[in-house]
Structure formats: C-alpha cells, structure tokens
Amino acid sequence: MSELTPPGSPPPATTPPAAPAAPAAPPARSVDELKRDPLVAAAVSRIDDAILGAKELVGEITLFIDRDRIVEVCRAFKDDGFVYLVDLAGVDYSKYPGHTGLRFSVAYTLYSFQKNARVRLRVWTDENGPVPSVTPVWKTANWHERETFDMLGITFSGHPNLERILMWEGFNGYPLRKDFPIRGIDTGARIYPEVFPEGGGPKPGSTGKPAADVNLYKGEWKRYGTWPAAQIGGGAKPAAPKPAPKPVAAATGAVAAPATVAPAPEAGAAPQADDDEEVN
Amino acid sequence: MFDVHEMEVNFGPQHPSTHGVLRVLLKIDGERIIDAKPIIGYLHRGTEKLFEHMAYPQCIPHTDRMDYVASATNNLGFVETVEKLMGISKSIPRRAQLMRVMLSELQRISSHLLWLATHAIDIGAMTPFFYTFREREQILDLFEEYCGARLTLNCMRIGGMPDDLPHGWLDDLEEFCGKFDAAIDEYESLLTTNRIWKRRTVGIGVLSPEEAIEWGITGPPLRGSGVEWDLRRAQPYECYPDLEFDVPTGINGDTYDRYLVRMVEMRQSNRILKQCIPLVKQTPAGDIKAKISKVIRPPEGEVYHSIESPKGEIGYYIVSDGKTQNAYRCHVRPPSFVNLQALPAMAKGHLVSDLVALIGTIDIVLGEVDR
Numbered sequence: 001m002s003e004l005t006p007p008g009s010p011p012p013a014t015t016p017p018a019a020p021a022a023p024a025a026p027p028a029r030s031v032d033e034l035k036r037d038p039l040v041a042a043a044v045s046r047i048d049d050a051i052l053g054a055k056e057l058v059g060e061i062t063l064f065i066d067r068d069r070i071v072e073v074c075r076a077f078k079d080d081g082f083v084y085l086v087d088l089a090g091v092d093y094s095k096y097p098g099h100t101g102l103r104f105s106v107a108y109t110l111y112s113f114q115k116n117a118r119v120r121l122r123v124w125t126d127e128n129g130p131v132p133s134v135t136p137v138w139k140t141a142n143w144h145e146r147e148t149f150d151m152l153g154i155t156f157s158g159h160p161n162l163e164r165i166l167m168w169e170g171f172n173g174y175p176l177r178k179d180f181p182i183r184g185i186d187t188g189a190r191i192y193p194e195v196f197p198e199g200g201g202p203k204p205g206s207t208g209k210p211a212a213d214v215n216l217y218k219g220e221w222k223r224y225g226t227w228p229a230a231q232i233g234g235g236a237k238p239a240a241p242k243p244a245p246k247p248v249a250a251a252t253g254a255v256a257a258p259a260t261v262a263p264a265p266e267a268g269a270a271p272q273a274d275d276d277e278e279v280n
Numbered sequence: 281m282f283d284v285h286e287m288e289v290n291f292g293p294q295h296p297s298t299h300g301v302l303r304v305l306l307k308i309d310g311e312r313i314i315d316a317k318p319i320i321g322y323l324h325r326g327t328e329k330l331f332e333h334m335a336y337p338q339c340i341p342h343t344d345r346m347d348y349v350a351s352a353t354n355n356l357g358f359v360e361t362v363e364k365l366m367g368i369s370k371s372i373p374r375r376a377q378l379m380r381v382m383l384s385e386l387q388r389i390s391s392h393l394l395w396l397a398t399h400a401i402d403i404g405a406m407t408p409f410f411y412t413f414r415e416r417e418q419i420l421d422l423f424e425e426y427c428g429a430r431l432t433l434n435c436m437r438i439g440g441m442p443d444d445l446p447h448g449w450l451d452d453l454e455e456f457c458g459k460f461d462a463a464i465d466e467y468e469s470l471l472t473t474n475r476i477w478k479r480r481t482v483g484i485g486v487l488s489p490e491e492a493i494e495w496g497i498t499g500p501p502l503r504g505s506g507v508e509w510d511l512r513r514a515q516p517y518e519c520y521p522d523l524e525f526d527v528p529t530g531i532n533g534d535t536y537d538r539y540l541v542r543m544v545e546m547r548q549s550n551r552i553l554k555q556c557i558p559l560v561k562q563t564p565a566g567d568i569k570a571k572i573s574k575v576i577r578p579p580e581g582e583v584y585h586s587i588e589s590p591k592g593e594i595g596y597y598i599v600s601d602g603k604t605q606n607a608y609r610c611h612v613r614p615p616s617f618v619n620l621q622a623l624p625a626m627a628k629g630h631l632v633s634d635l636v637a638l639i640g641t642i643d644i645v646l647g648e649v650d651r
Contacts, residue, residue, distance in 0.1 A: 058365065084496060086595060092609070097601050109595075113509065140496030142621065143621045151328070167321060176329055
C-alpha cells in the first residue's frame with residue numbers, strides 16, 4: 001500500500017501533518033454556551049425549555065429536543081430563518097456501544113440561507129412513541145418521514161400519508177433496524193408465516209390453498225381479457241386437501257399477490273360475469 | 281354511461297420517458313392532470329444498509345450506483361464527509377483537490393448532456409441526442425483514461441485520489457474544453473429559440489422560489505426559480521474558492537428557465553475546467569494523497585456534509601461509533617428523491633404530455649431516488 005506513510009521517512013517534512021483522529025478543536029463548549037451561539041440563540045430563546053441538551057462536533061451544532069415539542073421548535077427555527085429542511089434521518093441506536101435509553105433518534109438538519117449555516121435537531125423515540133410530524137412546517141418533510149417510517153418503523157403522528165415508500169406495502173419488517181439481517185429476509189415466510197415455512201418462500205402450489213385464501217386481498221379476483229390465466233402454473237396441480245383458511249395476522253390492507261402464486265384452478269373454472277367495465 | 285370524467289392511469293413504471301422505473305399514478309380528466317402520485321421504490325437496493333456493513337473505503341463503489349450518471353460527485357460527497365469526520369479536510373493535497381474538481385465538473389457536464397439529450401427526446405426533439413452524445417462520449421473517454429471506468433468511476437479515495445493523472449490527460453482535456461463551447465452553441469441553436477421547444481417548455485411547471493425552498497428543492501430547479509444558491513459558492517469545498525464561475529439563475533421558474541440554467545452551468549463548468557488545467561500543471565506530480573492512517577476509523581460522532589451534485593445537494597449523514605471501521609449509520613440525502621416530491625405540485629393542471637417534460641426537467645435518476 002504505497003499511498004501510506006513510507007517506512008522510515010519523517011512524516012511532518014513534506015505536507016502539513018494530518019491530525020490523526022482527533023481534530024484540533026477548541027475545548028468542547030458547554031450546553032449553555034452552545035445555546036448562546038449566535039447561530040441558534042434567537043430561536044432557542046423562544047423554546048429554551050424544550051431543549052434537553054446540545055453538543056458540537058466539527059463545527060456542527062446538535063440540539064436535543066423534547067420529542068413532543070419538536071413541531072414548535074421547528075417552527076421557531078423556521079421563523080428565525082431556517083427555512084430549508086435539508087434532511088431528516090432516523091438512526092437505530094440499539095446496537096450502539098454503551099447506548100442506554102430510547103432506541104431511535106431522528107435527526108433534522110436545517111439550513112438558513114441568511115446565516116449560510118446548518119443546525120441539527122435531534123429527538124429520541126422508540127417503537128411506540130410517535131414523533132409529531134413536521135409536515136405542517138415543511139412540505140418536504142413528507143417523503144423524508146415516510147422513508148424513515150419505512151426503513152426504521154418510527155411513526156410520525158399527524159403525517160397526512162404515512163405509508164411505505166421504498167419497500168412495498170405489506171412488507172413485514174424494517175430494513176434499517178439493526179436486528180434486520182443484512183442478507184434480507186424471506187419475505188414470503190415473514191408475510192405469510194402460517195402459509196410459507198421458514199426458508200421456503202412462495203412457490204406455485206406450495207401452499208395447498210386457493211390463491212384467494214393465500215392473499216391478503218379478500219376481494220374478488222377479476223380476470224381481464226380472455227387469456228386463460230388459470231391454465232398457467234397451478235393448472236396441473238392435484239387438488240390438495242384444503243385446510244381451513246386462517247385470517248392473516250398482519251393484514252395491513254389490500255396487498256398484491258406474490259407473483260409466483262398462480263390462481264387456483266377452481267377460481268378460473270367458473271366463468272365470471274364480465275363486470276370489469278360497464279358497457280353502455 | 282359516459283358521464284365519468286376522471287380516470288386513473290398508471291404512467292410507468294415501464295415507460296421510456298420516466299427515465300427508469302418511476303411510476304406515477306395519474307388522475308386525469310381527459311388529458312388534464314388532476315392529481316399525480318409518484319410511486320417509487322422499484323430500484324431499492326438497500327444501499328444505506330450495505331454501508332453499515334462494510335468499511336468506509338468499500339462504500340465508495342456503492343455510492344457510484346446511486347446516481348449512476350454522476351458517480352464522481354457521489355464519490356466526492358462521501359469521501360469529503362468521511363474526511364470531515366476525521367478532521368483531515370484541510371490536509372488534502374492541492375493536486376488531488378484540483379483533480380476532484382476537474383472530475384466533478386466533467387461529471388456535471390456529462391450529466392447535463394445526458395439530461396439534455398433525454399429531456400429533448402422526451403419532448404420530441406430527436407436531434408440534440410446525437411450532438412450531446414458526441415461530446416459525452418469524449419468525456420467518458422477522459423474518465424476511462426483516468427480510472428478505467430466510464431460510468432461507475434469509483435475515482436476518489438478518502439484522503440486523496442487513487443492515481444495520478446495519466447500522461448497526456450490534461451492535453452486531451454484541454455482539447456475537449458477548447459471545442460466544447462462551440463458544441464454548446466450548437467445545442468442551443470437547435471433548441472433555445474426553437475418555437476416548438478418554447479411552446480413545450482415556457483410556463484410549464486412553474487415553481488416560485490418560496491415553494492421551491494418549501495419543497496427542499498436544490499440544484500438547477502432551485503436556481504431556475506431564481507434563488508442564487510449553489511453549494512460550490514455558498515459553502516465552498518475543495519479549491520472552489522480559487523476558481524471563478526458564475527451561478528446562473530432563472531426568472532420565471534418554469535421548465536424553459538431550468539433548461540437555460542443548465543445550459544449556462546455547462547458553460548461555467550467548462551470555464552472552471554479551463555482554469556484548472558494550468559493550476560494542475562503547477563502542482564507536483566504524484567502529490568495526490570494525504571498522509572492518513574492505514575485503517576480508516578473516524579472518531580465517534582455524527583456529521584452531515586453535502587456538495588453540489590449535478591442534480592442538487594447530495595448530502596451524507598454519517599454516525600460513527602468510533603470503534604469499528606464501518607459507519608454505524610450512513611444516511612444519504614439524495615437530490616433526486618427530494619426534488620421528485622414536488623412533481624405533483626408542478627404537474628397539477630397540465631397535460632399528460634407536459635408531465636413528460638416535467639419529469640425531464642427535474643432530472644431524476646431512479647437509482648438515486650430509491651437507493
């Protein structure tokens with residue numbers, strides 16, 4: 001690895017020596033000093049009691065906010081010029097070394113055009129306690145919060161449309177939680193644990209149940225066009241003894257069928273009334 | 281019964297003008313859009329999860345795959361964030377800084393060229409495609425000459441650059457820069473005063489500055505709305521303070537202004553490149569790496585850093601526990617994801633064919649939207 005310090009050469013000769021690890025920063029400021037920083041002082045003076053703590057690293061000020069008052073705090077900062085919500089990120093601290101306390105943190109990064117500076121607000125929360133949504137303050141928070149909910153399972157109260165955004169509806173699990181395995185999960189097994197054995201995954205005909213029972217969508221499965229869809233895949237399967245259809249526990253609404261589950265033959269056998277569209 | 285006026289239509293995910301796998305659920309009345317709902321996630325690969333399970337240098341190739349038409353700026357954002365956390369931002373050699381700037385600006389031009397080609401082709405102008413890809417090819421050749429890859433460059437390292445510039449690279453770049461201004465004139469002669477082009481873009485998808493900031497929009501869409509804000513200027517990184525360039529802004533905030541902003545940006549990038557070439561020649565060859573420890577293990581803490589990518593502000597929020605060689609959490613703030621959110625607000629009241637222009641003008645890359 002030639003890019004590193006060559007053996008034997010005195011390091012500080014050519015280029016200014018890089019401070020290894022610890023940046024040569026002035027001694028850390030206390031919470032009160034940080035609150036009085038001109039960057040945040042005006043906003044902080046309005047919501048002083050909602051600030052639980054503060055810290056600073058590489059010139060970035062982080063304020064810890066009382067979770068239930070985050071909307072009020074964000075409004076105060078927005079009125080003070082922090083009109084642009086840069087980023088909203090959730091972190092799962094459950095495997096953080098030495099961490100005690102609530103599991104999740106949500107970090108709001110705000111930017112002020114006048115001051116040309118960012119400030120970070122953070123709240124602590126857990127699986128149960130919803131964080132008040134800041135969508136009334138910034139429209140852009142909408143998708144950020146949806147993503148945080150989708151990835152970490154942090155709920156936001158008052159959000160107009162808190163649903164999954166990157167994963168599909170009905171996905172069972174929160175991928176960025178630390179207990180979610182990196183290799184992923186067998187989604188078939190997790191969504192329909194009583195239907196698909198662990199590690200099995202959805203396969204055509206592996207359920208022994210009609211497709212209508214496997215799927216969370218309990219409505220009528222319409223057939224479009226004249227293609228004999230029922231003939232494909234599950235057509236040659238011998239009819240297995242049917243166990244009683246069980247209600248699926250984690251039903252979150254209408255969920256599309258796993259792609260490989262073919263419609264059961266009996267669903268296609270009876271010709272349906274062509275009620276897909278009204279003709280005249 | 282034909283009294284039903286509203287209709288729900290899926291636009292995408294398999295539609296050539298959605299630039300990937302964007303799906304927009306449209307509620308339309310005839311051809312007029314009443315409501316639009318972007319549905320994303322078809323290209324989700326769990327990049328942020330992967331970041332948590334590999335050492336910092338191993339993450340760099342994965343950043344390529346987010347905005348895969350602008351990988352150099354993705355690399356730059358990531359390595360700068362880690363450098364900021366390690367406190368070595370100031371010790372990057374000047375030659376490495378200039379190389380980073382050159383690659384970023386070439387990447388900006390190449391990304392804008394791809395945007396222009398696809399945007400024009402979406403709207404119906406076939407010809408610019410052939411012209412822009414002529415120059416884009418030359419840029420990709422320059423990339424290939426430097427690092428061997430054309431799209432996913434993986435061309436930056438924490439603390440510097442992987443390799444010095446190959447022999448003759450600066451001459452090739454100089455040749456390209458000399459010809460490129462005339463090439464932009466050529467594109468503009470095809471579009472800027474074209475009557476059809478103006479009919480399709482002027483007044484389409486108007487965003488006021490306040491609205492743009494409310495939606496968190498950055499990059500050319502924000503500047504097209506008249507906000508003079510560019511991270512290269514507002515919070516300069518690398519050696520941008522030493523370089524002269526202008527930040528173009530629009531007036532009306534419509535699709536045409538965003539087009540003009542990007543055209544001027546390409547000229548400004550070319551201007552930056554021309555300034556870089558003599559500066560690089562002054563620096564000692566081979567001085568491209570800061571002296572940092574072999575194992576990259578930043579101190580405990582959290583950091584947010586962002587740079588100006590061709591699409592807008594790309595930011596990285598890294599939480600480090602100070603004990604391991606990988607990030608405890610690395611969140612990406614992708615510009616495409618945030619900019620796309622304003623699509624419904626921009627599309628309401630327009631025609632379906634204007635939606636194609638709007639998707640083009642936001643300049644999304646689904647690899648970055650979904651990560």
